[in-house]
Amino acid sequence: AQSVTQPDIHITVSEGASLELRCNYSYGATPYLFWYVQSPGQGLQLLLKYFSGDTLVQGIKGFEAEFKRSQSSFNLRKPSVHWSDAAEYFCAVGMNYGGSQGNLIFGKGTKLSVKP
């Protein structure tokens, strides 16, 4: 069955430090992968997505993610975290076949706190 695992429930980093959020997926076909961010009381906003080509994907707000097929991973990174990055981050896989085509399967999310 298709699934997304985000192993870290909560991460705290200092402002200016680098960040890596982990995401592992289980999917039988070529995955379409997404990272969304959710600020308190807000809907989800797309940070970046991958479905082919260069395995290093650039997104908004200085985020990037690297697709590693051999590890079934799609980790999100940022070289220098800002206080405004504090939010919850969700990794998702997009279904690309069958009756669920177009649907997203989300991980449980990683909450990011930023220390001053």
Add this chain to the structure above:
Amino acid sequence: EAGVAQSPRYKIIEKRQSVAFWCNPISGHATLYWYQQILGQGPKLLIQFQNNGVVDDSQLPKDRFSAERLKGVDSTLKIQPAKLEDSAVYLCASSSRVRLAGETQYFGPGTRLLVL
């Protein structure tokens, strides 16, 4: 361009009562999704519409949940009767094209439901 609109933003009801949520997607978007996000979890798809037709409702608890998208524009999600476990944030999302796996979904701010 206006985003996805949802109302109400908050709702408190007692168990066994009925409740309805409304969503207006981005103008011209063909596909509309309803997700349920329980506290501490990622969003879970309830139903997907393509224009005014249902294309995937496999995860919708049909004994109590119903949804419609008349005229292929705005949509209503109803719960009748509500149970305690329905307490969650209900997110609406839309995407411009029909059922493409890599298509970006744009999310509304959600309706936070508390069932007492």
